[in-house]
Amino acid sequence: MRKFLSSIVGQVFIQSIVVAVALASLYYWSVQRDARKQASEQANSIIQVAEAVRNDMATKWSLGIFSQQEMKEWAAQGKKDHILASVPIVAAWKSALGASQGDKLKVKTPKFNPRNPDNEPDPIEASVLKEFAADPTLKEKYVHDKDLNAVRFFRPIRLTNDCMLCHGSPTLSEQYWGNKDGLDGTGYRMENLKEGDLHGAFEIIKDLTDSQKAATYSAGQGLIVLFAIIGLMLSGIFWVLRKKIIRPISQCVQAIEKFSQGDLTVSFPTGTTGEVGVLQGAMRTMQTKLRSILQSIDRYSENLAGASVELATTAKHLHENAASTKQTTATVSAATVCNRWLTQRPRFKNRY
Ligand code: HEC
Numbered sequence: 498m499r500k501f502l503s504s505i506v507g508q509v510f511i512q513s514i515v516v517a518v519a520l521a522s523l524y525y526w527s528v529q530r531d532a533r534k535q536a537s538e539q540a541n542s543i544i545q546v547a548e549a550v551r552n553d554m555a556t557k558w559s560l561g562i563f564s565q566q567e568m569k570e571w572a573a574q575g576k577k578d579h580i581l582a583s584v585p586i587v588a589a590w591k592s593a594l595g596a597s598q599g600d601k602l603k604v605k606t607p608k609f610n611p612r613n614p615d616n617e618p619d620p621i622e623a624s625v626l627k628e629f630a631a632d633p634t635l636k637e638k639y640v641h642d643k644d645l646n647a648v649r650f651f652r653p654i655r656l657t658n659d660c661m662l663c664h665g666s667p668t669l670s671e672q673y674w675g676n677k678d679g680l681d682g683t684g685y686r687m688e689n690l691k692e693g694d695l696h697g698a699f700e701i702i703k704d705l706t707d708s709q710k711a712a713t714y715s716a717g718q719g720l721i722v723l724f725a726i727i728g729l730m731l732s733g734i735f736w737v738l739r740k741k742i743i744r745p746i747s748q749c750v751q752a753i754e755k756f757s758q759g760d761l762t763v764s765f766p767t768g769t770t771g772e773v774g775v776l777q778g779a780m781r782t783m784q785t786k787l788r789s790i791l792q793s794i795d796r797y798s799e800n801l802a803g804a805s806v807e808l809a810t811t812a813k814h815l816h817e818n819a820a821s822t823k824q825t826t827a828t829v830s831a832a833t834v835c836n837r838w839l840t841q842r843p844r845f846k847n848r849y
Pocket residue numbers: 551555568580583584585586587606607608610611612613614616654655656657659660661662663664681682683685696697698
């Protein structure tokens with residue numbers, strides 16, 4: 498196993514697995530992110546419907562289709578449902594609910610100290626409401642609720658002039674609704690709010706289970722295609738590796754082993770192109786050069802052997818010569834003495 502992992506094929510295999518896993522996680526993550534994005538876009542469009550309805554209701558109020566006088570009469574007659582039907586936020590909420598039918602969506606209008614206890618904010622809603630209160634420029638907020646496995650999309654609700662009828666100053670309750678108790682026509686206590694005040698938020702909760710299932714399914718299909726492509730690529734790479742690198746290199750190794758054991762005639766492989774081809778060429782050059790070096794060494798040693806025989810003969814001659822030279826020297830030195838004696842003789846002659 499370790500041998501396989503440290504081989505070229507093993508290394509390529511490991512690298513490919515790493516790349517494949519990285520690609521697959523990236524793909525899975527992006528599909529999931531798209532699912533969340535799609536959910537938030539859907540939520541956004543529903544909120545836009547709701548806001549459009551709210552604005553439409555506000556326009557109806559300003560056109561006098563609903564009037565405060567009429568409300569007062571409905572209140573007196575106890576027609577709360579009529580009043581509620583004309584409440585902009587209620588109409589908006591109902592239309593959002595209608596638009597979200599079948600999409601596993603939940604519509605909420607969370608608010609601190611709400612009229613409707615269902616609107617009491619949970620921790621996520623409370624923190625978003627606080628953010629909206631702190632930053633009036635914040636127009637929307639998107640939260641991925643991991644516990645609910647849902648996308649929660651928020652838009653702040655700010656009061657307009659027409660909302661003051663019911664959410665404005667309680668001192669006006671008598672003027673608007675004919676009661677001195679600070680209650681609006683629906684019987685709730687008016688909150689003494691002003692135009693532009695933050696009054697809760699619109700919220701769409703989109704469950705992600707279904708879209709995640711769909712995303713996982715399509716990611717699964719995508720991954721099958723991805724792995725098929727990677728598998729094809731790998732087999733192509735392995736084929737090229739075997740043909741172009743692994744086989745020629747192991748042939749080279751076998752040849753080198755024979756060569757190193759003294760078989761100088763071994764034939765080095767040929768026929769591969771590319772880097773391994775260059776290696777094969779270099780091997781053959783090395784073989785030719787080594788052979789010629791060894792051959793010339795051979796020649797030199799033969800010459801050397803001849804030379805040493807000659808040397809031995811010369812030495813013998815020399816030895817013999819030396820003996821005769823010694824004799825000659827003795828003769829020569831005797832002759833020289835005689836000669837000197839003869840040449841110097843006149844002087845002796847003078848003396849004698
Ligand atoms: C005719 C009276 C009336 C008017 C006008 C009115 N509301 Fe309300 N509002 C109500 C009532 C009643 C409720 C409680 C509804 C319920 O029980 O779910 C309510 C609830 C709300 C809520 C949900 C939070 C809560 O307290 O439960 C928001 C948000 C809201 N109104 C915003 C507005 C805005 C914005 C306007 C102006 C565009 C407006 N309302 C105009 C009567 C009114």
